[in-house]
Every structure is written in structure tokens, then in C-alpha cells.
Amino acid sequence: MTEQHNENIERADMPCISKADQLSKHITGRIISGQWKPGQLMASERQLAAEFGMSRAMVRESVTQLVGKGVLQSRHGQGTRVCNPMAHLFDEHFGDLPQDSYELQLAVLEMRTVIDGEAAWYFCQRASAEEMQMLVSEFERMEQRRHHAMTPLERAKADLTFHMLIAEHCHQILIISLAQLLYSKFFNAIYGVLGRTHRRTGAYPPHIEEQHRNIFQAICSRDAETARLAAEQHILTTRQTLEQLEPGRQS
Amino acid sequence: MTEQHNENIERADMPCISKADQLSKHITGRIISGQWKPGQLMASERQLAAEFGMSRAMVRESVTQLVGKGVLQSRHGQGTRVCNPMAHLFDEHFGDLPQDSYELQLAVLEMRTVIDGEAAWYFCQRASAEEMQMLVSEFERMEQRRHHAMTPLERAKADLTFHMLIAEHCHQILIISLAQLLYSKFFNAIYGVLGRTHRRTGAYPPHIEEQHRNIFQAICSRDAETARLAAEQHILTTRQTLEQLEPGRQS
DNA sequence: GCTCATTCCTGGTCAGACCAGTACGCTACC
């Protein structure tokens, strides 16, 4: 019986699946599962060949397939990277928007509400112990630098690091992809508000650190729902800060 | 000046174009130009490698790319074929239509008007001397068998051969692709009328041979416009034959 | 502290071999 079954399965599956195809599926799986992230440098062809017990020729064939599909991108002398599957759509729709438009900043905050909330939620559910430890270390580093004088750009980069660390390790391909695109393409739209607040008040918005700590603590206790709420609240407060900076434009 | 130009061209083009990519473009070009037809078996990887002066590995990489794009299809032990670029669309829209429906037969004749007309036109313009000679030979063979008794199926196949010979060598990828699909998918819809006429009258529609000769002679003199008209007239008369077979359904 | 050359790693390319399907022609049997 069992043998019969196996035979059928083999008959149905084997005839068309070459080794290269198998590898392609495996790689795609790793990407979809978030194990390999967009932008990440893959292991070299030689390493992959060793890891999967096949020749480099087969790895190359598989990589060629995936490059053709826009999943991977290889560069001579540099390596092969995972492409961001959302990049194309993102560029298409948000191509060359002016970064300083008020409406764009609101729209970006709208998106951040979803992305940062989900990122915190998935991080709680899926991050490994090592990844959690990375977050702890990063947070401690931020706390230490808390009272040092920082330029708006430094401050923005520190904030970016915190949020991206959560997103990058949330093991959810969609969130990772979108977070990368949002934070890189709209860096100015996101962090311009920091500079403007600093210029007017001589300090950064006061809620940031406390809310970061709220997110951090919820994540530390793996409380996904609380983490999501804390992340959403963080964006909400940021929105209020933005609205106070542009008082005439509130609806 | 010229050197400068070359440099610029190289700078713009070279950096990203690998040998495999070059071959892919070359192969695609041959297909688009009608030099390699859909369904045709390509030269083997070893032959291509020799022809293009590169290693088989590069040919394989190129073929892998094109298989990924659905341009080629390779089968172990058999070879690599050019795919019909219209097959997907065609299947999508005309999936499992009943072959005997009157409306379908009319629709198919409508399409044949365009396809056979254009095929004849392009054949006049683009066929090589060898291809013209092939048509002459085929036509002479048909003339010889003219008075032999033929079953409807044999008769249909002879007709198919004549029309496909023109289409296959018209050097127009779109026409070749569509003709292949139309004549293979709708063989019954196209040639059912032959059998029915034969059953009712004991003979085949009398106009066919004369009109084939008209098409043939126009093509022989490379008179593209006349050839197109002759082909269109052929389909028109076939349509009238069909309508006479189904007298109650004329609109 | 910066520049430049070395070095190592990457993908790109090649040659040659063998395995595993498929097609085709030949042979031998019915």
C-alpha cells in the first residue's frame, strides 16, 4: 500500500522536477518564510553547492532561473542578493513624490501604523532568542546614548535602527519588504519632523523614548498584542507632533 | 570621435551583458524574426555552443533563462523547442469550446480571413526561393492527387498542409503562432464542413481547388495584394458553403 | 590619516566527462 502510494507520488512529481528546480523552490521557500530577507546577501554559489550537496553548475542554473524571475540579483565579484518583491509596485505608485509634502507625511504615518504594529506583533511571535538579544543590546545602546547631544540626523538614524531591527527580524516577508521600502524611500518624510521640532524647541519630541521603551518591554515579554498597540500609539503620537507643527492644516 | 562613441557605447552596454544574456537576445531575435518557428526543435545545446563559439554551459544558462520566460521548452532526451507565444492567451479565451457549434465555426472563419490573408501577403514578401519551391512542389503533389478518391480526413489534411505551408513560412511570428493554434485547436471546426458536404452531395465543395490555384498563382508571382484577396475570397466562399449547410441559421 | 597595492572572495566562463531519457533503425521472430 505504502509502496504503491510512493510510486504514485513519484510518478506524479518526479518526471519534471530537476535538481535545479528543486533548489529554486527551496530558495524561494526560504525567502517567503523570511529566513532570507530582501536585500540580504545570499551564501555564495560554492557555499550553496556544498550546503545542498549538489554541483555549482546546478546552483548557478537555479540562480539563473530566479534572477530571471526577479527574485534574486547577482553581481560579478559581489555576490547574489535577494530582491525586494514589493520594490516594483512601490516604485510604480510612489515614484517621485516630494518628500516634504504634508499629505505624504500623513500617508506615510498611516502606513507606518500598519507596518510597525505588525512588525512588533510578528517579532513577539517569531523572533529567536538571539534576535531578542540583539534587540536588547540595541535598546541598551540607545539608552546609554540617550543624554548625549545628537544631531537630528544621528537621532533619526538611531530611531531608524530601532524600528528596522524589529521589522527586519519579524520573519514576515511582506512586513520586512514594506518596512525596508518605506524607511529608505521616505526617510526624509519620516524624520524631517525631528529636525523641525529640534529647531523650534531645542529638543526632540519627548514622547519618543518612553514609547520606545513601551514597545521594547512588550516585546521582551513576548506580549504581541500589547507590542502592537504600543507601536501604533507611537505612530499616533508622532502624528500629533506633526499636526502641531503644521497647525493651520489640521482637518 | 568614433573611438569616443564606441567607448560610450561600451560603457553603456557592456557592464551588465553577460554572454548568456547576449545569446538569449540572439535566440529571441531569431524567434521574433520568424527564423525559428513556434513548435520547432532548436539545434541541440552542443550544436548551438559550436555555432556561437561558446561553451555548452553558457548555452544552457541562456536556455534556462528563456525556459523561465516561457519562450523555450526543453525535454530530456528530446531537445528544446520554441514555445508558441500565443498559446497561453489562446487557451485562456478559447479553452474548451465545443467544436461543432455553428457560431464557433463562423468565428473561426472570421479569424482565418485575417490569418490566411496576412499569411499569403507576408509569404509573397518574405519567403525565400527555397520556400517558394517547397510550395510549388506541394501544390503539384496536390494536383496529382486531385482526382484520386480521398476520405474527408485525408482531404482535410491535404488542405491543412497547403494553408499551413504558407503560414509556416510567412516569416511573421504572430501569423505563424496564430495559424498553428487555429488549425490545431479548431481542426474539427474547420474541416467538419468538408465531411458534411461530402456526405450530402457525394463530393467536396467545388470551389476549393480553383481558389487554391488562385492563391498559389498570386503567390508564385509574388503579388502580395492579389494573394491576400484570393485567400480572403477562399474563406468567404467557404463561409457561404457553411451557411448553405445550415440554411435555417443565416442571419 | 590617507592612498594604493595585495589578497581573497565573488560571479562568469570554459572544457570534458558521465548519466539518463528518447527516437529511430535494425533484427529476429511470429
Next chain:
DNA sequence: GGTAGCGTACTGGTCTGACCAGGAATGAGC
């Protein structure tokens, strides 16, 4: 004469090991 069976000569699939060329990191020399 026709057909089943077999062998051969192809095809793509896979492996090995080598070398070239581009990029990045490192360290020596200025």
C-alpha cells in the same frame, strides 16, 4: 509482411575542476 524487441546514437541533466575578472577588505607605505 508486420511487429516486438533491442541497440545505437542522439538529446538534455549533472558533475568536476579549473581559470578569468570584478569587487571589497586589509594592511603597508607615504
